[in-house]
Amino acid sequence: MSKRNFNKMDDDQIRGSSRVLRSSLAKKGGHLDEKFKKRKMTDLDPRSSQVRNQRGRLNQTKVKGTKSLAEKHVSTDAKKGKQGTKTTVWSIKDKHEYKIQLPLSVDTSISWITGCHLMDSGEIIMTDFYNKSLKKLDRTSATVTVCDLPSIPFGMCYIGNNTVAVSLGQKLQFANISGDMNLMQSVDTDHYCKGLTYHDSKILTVNDNSVFIHNYNGKQERCLFTYDSNAYFQGIAVSDDGQRIYIASWNIGLVTIDNKGNHLFTLSDPELNDPFRLSLDNHGNVLICYPHSNIVMQVSPDGKNEMGRIIKATDSIEWPNSLYFDRNTSSIIVGCGGSAYLYVFDLK
Template identity: 35%
Template sequence: MASNFESSIQRGCDFIHDFVCSPCEEDGLNTEAQYFCNQCTKYYCVNCVPVHNKLFKRHSVLDRTDMTKWAAAPGMVDVLERCERHPGEALKLVCGDHDQLCCHVCVAMDHRQCSAIQHIPDVAKGIRKDPEFRQLPQRVAVLRVQIEDMKNGRKKNSSSLRKTRTAIVDEIKAIRRKINDILDKMEKTTVQELDGLVADQELSMKKDMESCTQMHDELKSIIDNIQSKDSSGEPPLYIGFRKCEEIIKQANEILQNMSNVVKYNITFRKHNEIEDNLSSMKTFGELNESNVFCKHSKISLFPRDHVFATNGTKEYNVKMSSDKGKCAIQGICELPDGEIVITDYKNRKVKLLDREYRVVDHCDVPEYSWDLCHIGGNEVVVCVNNNDDRCELLFINITKGKLVTTRKLSFTHRCYGAAHHGNNLYISSGTALYFYTMTGKLIEKLYEDKSGDYTVRRIAISNDGKTIYITNNSNDQLITLDNLGNKLATFTDPDLVGPWGVHVTTAGHVFVCCRASGTVLQVVKDGKTKLTTLGRKQDGVYAPRALYFSSRTSSLVVGGWNNTLLVISVR
């Protein structure tokens, strides 16, 4: 009963298979073939192939992993005319709606609703006279040369990359040797200083012992002498008494002086900065990829003097269902794999976005989160200020799509902006710029301006670490400093009202967003003049407070006091 039911299903099945089992087809069944026999030049399904294999044990049977060899069968479609989706069918038609070559199976399955289906023999008439067809061999030859050149170029590039790796490893080892030399010299100097102190103290103790021996012997000698004169009369005893008193006085003075030093000792207190600085450094230096893209590539490196132009905008909603208020984006940065991290001041959150700007994770922060910056790998630092003036820098690691706070640093001043370069952190307090180690040790206050409450709002540092850009929100200025804190330029412009966020790309392009004027500007690298205004309120720029340039997508990501990120595509 079951077999009859199964046969009826197979007989009535209207599935279109690329290869049909030959024995089943002879019996009027529509069963998909899974095997092909070179000797029999026939197809077999999973049910028929065991019978074939029992009868013809020496025949070579091919399964679907070797379908390219099935073409050896008589009647098989020529490889040029074969449908790639349905190898047993020939390409006979063209779909004009999809500009696609089709077999009858393709049309039946995917192009039933298409109106521009044409027969290939009709479309192919006169193909030999077509100029593009006649140029085809030459175009293919040129393209093959280009492909071969690309392959050879990559081969050379691979070789040079390995050489670069060897050179960098040699440099790392040289650094290690220098560090070892420095440590050896420090050890030698410290031990020499220790030996000198020990020698001095041993000399002092030797002098003390010699003085004690001398006083001890003199006292014994004088008392013995006095006792031997006991029968000689009083004058000798008196003289002995006076001399003994003098020696006793000298001995007491010496003992008094010696008793001031209860014990000679040497202590050692290590310099914690050595260990702290070394432990804060994960590597001997920064490794940066330098991929040079062609001008037609989607990811491109623009020249340093390039003036950008807007190429369209798009908004992405970053509000979460758990958010209690409107999003207020204060910081934006991009991770190496293209994920975006933002701070939401109003909702006291740090949010992780995927490449499509969708929120995939978040972590709550105890108080209001301000700026953030990428410090290497998948780690960022976030500025947090609370109402009782306890200000912190949170270190957050992103692992497998999750935000995890690993440690924090506390400061006695406000933290509104953060930037990272080398193994150091730069923190803006509103009126001053501070320079710290990664362990939170203050190196120096680089710059200060008390003419307003927010004269040092946000900061950005050039890739070489030599130039620092500061937004002076109070006075509508962009300040440019060198890495010693010396002012190089002060920039003002009618579009620069309430400057807030500032960002500098690895190539040196400088961008500023202004909260009050609702603008996004590109500024010359020296910080003295404006190159262009890339966004205004009419473009969707609303009270911007943070921006970031993504070289991966050639776009500016702008955030402000609303629920969306504005992505400005540039060219």
């Protein structure tokens, strides 16, 4: 683990690293080429030339003994509840950016954020794909705390009690995010885990075509839903009442099912490429980030109607890869791929 001021990496160094990574990912004209667009996140091998093999951490994470996760917790977002129906589209009031890139002695690649969560303390927890780490941003003291992970993280969710679950391919890794952060127990799964979310003491994960339910300790209980073709599921979210489950599919769009596993609706937009991560606002609307299109879309609670674009391609962010809606301040946190910055948009 290491704690460093995130402003210490030179901006020219950051921009250079970003250009190298984006070039290696065959990015052309603001969008990835067709060959890369058909690849899955599971195909991005950290052993490739895109990622340095020498980590060079200032302090290596010491994995402490397994801790019990027997306590049950209710989603903190669900506790905050809805504040009536919002039929208009959120718009941007202000934009803030926070540098999350650490020096090359710690971060061996440009940051690629695949998950984020805002704590009640105001700290932001993130998973950094290429740097194989958990990061905690303290915006007040301008510091980033880093906890090494044993493999590349595809996503994360907060499960209460200062604990997050991180998807590492065929493993769920738990971590205590208080203080300097430390790894806890891990659980092997018989399927690949990518996006994940937490609701009512259950962890829901997705692989390419299916939704799985795990208990609070990570043990798989059952497969809830399977799509009959290559959907390439990426992200998942659950309505506050637990009645609807929303799934972001690279190949299809937004898939909505009920909590019994019945398909309700599929929303597709031929103009948009590859929805990736989801978050819900305090009115039950679904917010979806589209990395290839550089937008965040707002969809109605029933998953049937696009209400409009909150973040547009003209808002100067690239590859929005993860997002979290803060119900206390009506703002969204956006983590990007190949960026040294984390963005917070105040909405109105």
